[in-house]
Amino acid sequence: MTIQWYPGHMLETKNLLIKTISKVDLILEILDARLPQASANPFLNKISQDKFRLKVLNKSDLADPEQTKRWLDYFETQKKTPAIAICGSKKSQAYAALNYCVDKIARNRARKLKVMVIGIPNTGKSTILNTLAGKKIAKTGNVPAITRHQQRTSLKNNIDIYDTPGILWPVIEPQKRAYILAASGAISDTAIDYNDIAFFAAGLLINRYPELLMQRYPFLKNLPDDELTLIEKIGAARGCLKKGGILDYQKASETLIRDLRSGKIGKISFETPEDLEHDHEI
Template structure:
């Protein structure tokens, strides 16, 4: 699924972050604990360089605690990275973030040397709630819809820490198709930019394999069907997600499933593990390498001035000839063009 949603203010925000970065001592990146990899903006990782970074795993009360712990170990293998798991309902724990910031800069005595921190994150990960908690006042707008914050802010948190807030930003092209679905499931993009049926089928397929017991309990089922379609049909009957005439309303049950996942009523669920992501990165790299090799081969043939078709092109030509040939006749065989003397 391709996400077709990249508002203009996000492009400006990314440019502003690049310009402000030289003034910053520390990056604080807010991630969704249910999708730590998919909610991690690759553009931020590229421009961060060697600057220390705290990765906050927000909404950890909605995520699988065992998988969250595994993600913390995985992320802290990166140079200069510390992790901090919390929820938006734990104000005292969120305030511990200030002490963690100071511990990362022991040479800067509190109240003497200022630590300039920049907080970044994709839309709808709870960044604004964290800022308001740290500042002890309402500074940033909060809401369940993504892209609430649209301008940069400078906030003095006390304790010698100044925080630069930035709008939540996605990136123009998401390479991993699974990440697109996960972002949609968790509400990082607006509902108008996604198809509920498509996303619902993805979510159902994953949950059947990863969390069947939670589905059985939530939808009061004795067993879980083997396919996402069969599960959605059974779930629709349980919840009365029907159209006129008693037909299954797939759009309605998909929307219901996604909303319950976002609210955590299905249970504590994480949509990706470090092992899954490592394998997906390998597959994406292999697919890209093949694409680059095919492009290089086409370019080589073009530069050589040869229009000799490849084996796959010859096979396609023969198949096309077979379709065009009259019934009972023998199609002409595709042949390579003769070289000019």
């Protein structure tokens, strides 16, 4: 299945970023700690080369901590790029990311320091903004692309921070990257087939997190040999049945994806630095 999702407002956001990024001093690039490579928009590299940019691996509370450490090491040693892992709802961690940036540049404190928050949908940009502001000023939720317009907020120490709508790119390649984005919730559910995404997620869990699977679903007496069997067993145990006792694969798939996205299965990372070698990505 080919997955693409590029609603009209994303093109508007792209044009907005091109016009305004030259006016800011710093960039907080918000990534999903579970998928630091897949959630990085390549478009940003083209428009922010002369700006100090910090990769913020948000949602670290949902990610595999061992893989998060490896990703931070990868960015530092392989990419020579500053990166930090945080949980955006925790004030100390959100400010640690902001202050890391602020400390890296010389500034005239009489002038407003302008910081832009950029990232793809559903990486937690608005949550971080609300945490920094100490109040709810941006809509948040588990549905991607809630923010539709750029928002400016004044923080202490003469800092203005700009929250921008989440933006993807027109063609998502390779398709494995699109599946990772869909499984994490970065792509609207209206643009995906739950059965395909659940099949992908089941394979990931069987291969990389079998212990977490067995803990979350104790009715699994043995680890399923294949993806379809796992989905069927979860669906049967959770009552995902149609009339006549026929398994409802759609509901079973939705159950698995919801558990995965919410962290109920455990701390999981969708990709590792080693995956880049197999995908021939840099």
